[in-house]
Amino acid sequence: MTATNTAPTVPGAAAHSHGPGSPVPVQTRSERFRSTNHADFPAVTGREAEWKLTPVDKVRDLIDGELDGSALPTTVTEAAGVSVEWVGVEDARVGSAGTPEDRASANAWSRTEKALVVTLSAEEHTEVTIDRTGADHQPRAAHTVIVAKPNARGLVIIDNRGSARLSENVEIVAEDGSHLTVVSLQEWDDDSVHLSAQFARVDKSATLTHLVVSLGGSVVRVNPSAALAGDGATGNLYGLYFSDAGQHLEQQVFVHHIAPHTVSDVLYKGALNGQGARTVWIGDVLIGRDATGTDSYEANRNLVLSDGTRADSIPNLEIETGDIAGAGHASATGRFDDEQLFYLRSRGIAEKEARRLVVLGFLLEIVQKIGQAELEQRLVAAVEAELDAVESI
Structure with a gap:
């Protein structure tokens, strides 16, 4: 596959566009290089902005290694108005919400043989669980696409338990007028390693509530991004994590306000306890030039319960238009x-x-x-x- 950049066009962005290895630094969050091809990304050294806070040596096999791309053992609950399909990666719905921004995500994308597509179409509230308790410890790749059709209502839970070494891409599309909640739940066994790039597109007058809950695993890195692409779109991105001794839990969150009158609320809260407990939260919010009337706020709060822990918390806010309803960010880490x-x-x-x-x-x-x-x-x-x-x- 060839390199692609499917981010919505921002006026003036072309003058700054660049690929890996360019001497020009990335000035705007949306300008990061994107490709579905693993080889298009330079080797990861651990000094890159997107990797410098990650224990790269512990996830090297997921970044560069051979991954089993066969269908991940998965059970999806049956519900009225919900369809479940395994499709080839050439299916048009694959890539409809986003494409990889890092080498690990691209590796998983290119290794995956079949993608799981879950489509919600009922206007009555529907609940679906994607159960992955059957995963093993072999390095694996996975791809999931969740689509809420116009005016659909639903809750989708991605339930991750057991032992695994998993690198995956999750795409979420909330079409016009839909109201969708997606919960990504990581209660892995202590030896598990999980890298998850999660892309969302929220269309006109749609609302997406996305929650990341990370409680288990050795290294868990879940990076959600939401493009508020339609007029009046709303994105609520929430997270909860509890890091124990020696456990690394990481979230890099990106919200891109593209269309006018969009709203976002980002709140991640975590606790740390035990020697070597480590959490990373990076929050990027970009309010584009056409996103007039935007209302956005992001915050991260960490509660430290013992000595020997470390919480990295980095909120970032970029505003390209002066015509907004409001925007702000906050971060705090402390004890009781x-x-x-x-x-x-x-x-x-x-x-x-x-x-x-x-x-x-x-x-x-x-x-x-x-x-x-x-x-x-x-x-x-x-x-x-x-x-x-x-x-x-």
């Missing part, structure tokens, strides 16, 4: 809120339980945005199990 603890203890709650309640309340703000009681209860239990292992609480 003493005022909250004092409030709870003054009402007779023991200090250990008060600390537990503060952490639980901090993280569960994200869980409650899912809107599905059974999954929310499961995640509450998972977070409580994480807290049971924290000696400092």
Whole structure:
């Protein structure tokens, strides 16, 4: 396959366009080189902007190695108004939401033999689970396309459990007037490694709520990007993560406001506990020249529960038009809120339980945005199990 750049055209961008190895630095987030061909990207050294915070040596086989591209063992729940297909990568729906921006994503793209396409067409709310608990530890590639047809309503849960070494691409298309929630849930076993590039396109008057929940795995890197391509499109991108000793959890988030009157809300919250616990969050929001009337806000909050942890949090905001409703970003990393603890203890709650309640309340703000009681209860239990292992609480 040849190199491609399918990002929506921004006036004036052509003068700055460049490929790998160009001496001209990338000035705008949307100008990153894109290709479905692994060989089009230079070798990863770990010094690149998109890789410098990732433990590259631990994922080298997924970046450059041979990957099993056969259909990943997957079970998809049946529901009215939902179709499920395995298609060849030449299918027109593959690539409709985005194309790779890094070498690992391109490697997975080119190795994949069949893509899973899940299409929601019902205007009544539909719930679908893509269950991947049967994965093994062989390096694998996967590709999933989720499409919400015009005015469709639905929730799709990508449920990742078990042991795996997986590099994948996930495409999400919310067509005109649809309301779609996609939850990418990583509860992998401790030895698992997972790289996931997730591309979304949100069309006119559509709303996408995208949630990343990462609790398990050794190295988990989920990078969602959302192109708000239609007038009045809304993108809500939320995330929850809990990093234990020696665990690396990473998210690089990109929201591109392309059309007028688009809205985005980005909120990722995480906790870290144990020696070597590491989290990375990079948030990029680009408000394009034609995106008048945009309203956007992004924030990342990290709660440190012990010594020996590290949280990297980097919010970025680019604005190419002065005609916007609002835009902002924020980042904070710290320990317990003493005022909250004092409030709870003054009402007779023991200090250990008060600390537990503060952490639980901090993280569960994200869980409650899912809107599905059974999954929310499961995640509450998972977070409580994480807290049971924290000696400092």
